[in-house]
Amino acid sequence: MSVADITPALSVQGLTVSYGQKPAVFDVSAAFRPRAMTAIIGPNGAGKSTMLKAALGVVPRLSGEVRVFGQPLSEARARIAYVPQRASVDWDFPTNVRDVVLMGLYRKVGLLGRITGAHRRLADECLARVGIEGFAGRQIGQLSGGQQQRVFLARALAQEADLYLLDEPFAGVDAATERAIIEVLKGLKAEGKAVVAVHHDLSTVGAYFDDVLLLNVRRIAAGPVEAAFTAESLQATYGGRLAGAHIDQLGLRSA
Numbered sequence: 001m002s003v004a005d006i007t008p009a010l011s012v013q014g015l016t017v018s019y020g021q022k023p024a025v026f027d028v029s030a031a032f033r034p035r036a037m038t039a040i041i042g043p044n045g046a047g048k049s050t051m052l053k054a055a056l057g058v059v060p061r062l063s064g065e066v067r068v069f070g071q072p073l074s075e076a077r078a079r080i081a082y083v084p085q086r087a088s089v090d091w092d093f094p095t096n097v098r099d100v101v102l103m104g105l106y107r108k109v110g111l112l113g114r115i116t117g118a119h120r121r122l123a124d125e126c127l128a129r130v131g132i133e134g135f136a137g138r139q140i141g142q143l144s145g146g147q148q149q150r151v152f153l154a155r156a157l158a159q160e161a162d163l164y165l166l167d168e169p170f171a172g173v174d175a176a177t178e179r180a181i182i183e184v185l186k187g188l189k190a191e192g193k194a195v196v197a198v199h200h201d202l203s204t205v206g207a208y209f210d211d212v213l214l215l216n217v218r219r220i221a222a223g224p225v226e227a228a229f230t231a232e233s234l235q236a237t238y239g240g241r242l243a244g245a246h247i248d249q250l251g252l253r254s255a
Helices: 048-056 073-079 097-109 117-129 145-158 175-190 202-208 231-241 244-250
Strands: 010-019 022-032 037-041 063-068 080-083 163-167 194-198 211-216 218-224
Touching: 010 048, 022 048, 022 063, 022 211, 037 048, 037 175, 037 202, 048 063, 048 080, 048 163, 048 194, 063 073, 073 080, 073 097, 080 145, 097 117, 097 145, 117 145, 145 163, 145 175, 163 175, 175 194, 211 231, 218 231
Parallel strands: 022 218, 037 194, 037 211, 080 163, 163 194
Antiparallel strands: 010 022, 010 063, 211 218
């Protein structure tokens, strides 16, 4: 086993983020395996999205260290692709689908760099990979929610990253889009990439992911799904917000 196989794709140590006087994430440490798909789950307000943004340096940390494949974040940004929540994007911005995907190349090309035919072919290949190659010239505001989510995934694919961070990629999308997205993510894993996604549907955690981090401001549990995704850890994470009957429906074992 090589060092690359055991060095975490992403690790956070003692991560704390606060909005005002209230911590959104408090003293969280976690390591995310390479060549694996990891879900971050927890109730609304648990700090899941904040944790991703802090790991990216998008929101400031009060404390904590972030490393990407063993390197400081500042040295490894080019190895990360990020898909934000769809609701956080201005979909009325006057641009078309292909141009959104080409934005994923700006780190390589530069803001004033010239977009070539090869770049456009790469963008179209990424659109084909997510199943919307026929929408390249369409204005993004004309797309359905599921199509918009596919566009942002295509933009991430264009970055040709090693670590993909996604904030609720399945939220508000249709079943066909969810299937298309999960197939793309599993394909990335098969290529040796790491995928970390904020996820809300507890019923699909076992089918979609290898590992799980349960978060409610603090880290509650983490590890392979079969070990960490238990009735006890869910109850500790969600408390009274997750009824016992719902946990029973998931068919989880006790720790």
